[in-house]
Amino acid sequence: MELRSKAAYEMTCQNATFAAEFIMYGDKTQSGGDINRAAEALRSGGLVALPTETVYGLAANALNPEAVLKIFELKKRPAFDPLIVHVPSLDAARSFVKAFPEGAERLAERFWPGPLTLVLPKRQLIPDLVTSGLDTLAIRIPNHPLSLSLLRELDFPLAAPSANPFGYLSPTEAAHVASRFPEGIDYILDGGPCEVGLESTIVSFATGEACILRPGGLEAEAIRDCVGEVKIAEQSSSKPDAPGMLSSHYAPRTPMLLGDLDELIKEHPHRKVAALHFCRKGEIPGEVLSARGDLREAAKNLFAALRRLDESDAELIIAEYAPNEGLGLAINDRLKRAAYRGESEAGK
Numbered sequence: 001m002e003l004r005s006k007a008a009y010e011m012t013c014q015n016a017t018f019a020a021e022f023i024m025y026g027d028k029t030q031s032g033g034d035i036n037r038a039a040e041a042l043r044s045g046g047l048v049a050l051p052t053e054t055v056y057g058l059a060a061n062a063l064n065p066e067a068v069l070k071i072f073e074l075k076k077r078p079a080f081d082p083l084i085v086h087v088p089s090l091d092a093a094r095s096f097v098k099a100f101p102e103g104a105e106r107l108a109e110r111f112w113p114g115p116l117t118l119v120l121p122k123r124q125l126i127p128d129l130v131t132s133g134l135d136t137l138a139i140r141i142p143n144h145p146l147s148l149s150l151l152r153e154l155d156f157p158l159a160a161p162s163a164n165p166f167g168y169l170s171p172t173e174a175a176h177v178a179s180r181f182p183e184g185i186d187y188i189l190d191g192g193p194c195e196v197g198l199e200s201t202i203v204s205f206a207t208g209e210a211c212i213l214r215p216g217g218l219e220a221e222a223i224r225d226c227v228g229e230v231k232i233a234e235q236s237s238s239k240p241d242a243p244g245m246l247s248s249h250y251a252p253r254t255p256m257l258l259g260d261l262d263e264l265i266k267e268h269p270h271r272k273v274a275a276l277h278f279c280r281k282g283e284i285p286g287e288v289l290s291a292r293g294d295l296r297e298a299a300k301n302l303f304a305a306l307r308r309l310d311e312s313d314a315e316l317i318i319a320e321y322a323p324n325e326g327l328g329l330a331i332n333d334r335l336k337r338a339a340y341r342g343e344s345e346a347g348k
């Protein structure tokens, strides 16, 4: 643990230089590796963007409704979409929920800190704004040395959704946060690029039985190995079990189509097209998620690659599915949501 912290701190220093250059281009949001400064801002009811192993979060004191309201306002997030609460330890997690069923306990022991969120019956002391009035709470321990140190410094938990405008691609680097929010955030804690690159897997115990509400950075196979057969909730409905799992989400501004790249390019001969290749770069220019076809590497690169394509001069992004196993399940889930709006508009 000691060694990991040191490596992360060095990484932070490098990125702080990069972030400082960023500020010179006119952005007002300050960033760096200063945990005390982040803690101070949070104690005074401010907003701090912080690194986790999954994606960057936009954090506020979860016990202060006024601070939490700022998250919804800045992200333009609808009030029906509840937030995940972040804590430094299993004991802290226990203090905010009414029950910790045996399966949840086993998952927490095995995978926390890590890319797993548990949905459990909530205690009153968590404000209704955080959970959008639900009687359950989504909670996790993130696995990033800077954010773990920050959480240990504080005497309150942090509510933190991904630090992107509602509906847009999630940020996996501090610069992604600064570019979308030039103001409104008191401090960006820069912990380098996120290791996992996909949001946490959400497992609900709301009905007693474990059910995966959102595929994410922890593979369904690993969850099943730990607690046996687990249901995966229907993902495509417009009224999903996890209120934020809308059909269109994690989406670039540029229209996007999903399928066989060679077919798609033939169907759009007159448009400037860029491709998101899973592992093989063909004729079509664009990004490759993992030349060796490694799902972890692909997951880590996904949002940054999509962001670069979105910021290029391409009129249309085309993307192919990853193999539907392991992290491929979550990668394909994000690709489908990113392309959803595109399917109705991209052909025009």
Ligand code: TXA
Pocket (backbone or CB within 6 Å): 052, 054, 055, 056, 057, 058, 081, 082, 083, 084, 117, 119, 131, 134, 136, 137, 138, 142, 160, 161, 162, 163, 198, 199, 200, 201, 202, 204, 213, 214, 241, 242, 243, 244, 245
């Ligand atoms: O990896 C992650 O989970 C990141 C990092 C920052 O921790 N956070 C994240 O938060 O992805 P957000 O707000 O972008 O996604 C949270 C999801 C939403 O789809 C929301 O509807 C669902 O969690 N959620 C929150 N509370 C819930 C609850 N009580 N029951 C069911 N779903 C819930």
Ligand code: MG
Pocket (backbone or CB within 6 Å): 161, 162, 170
């Ligand atoms: Mg999000």
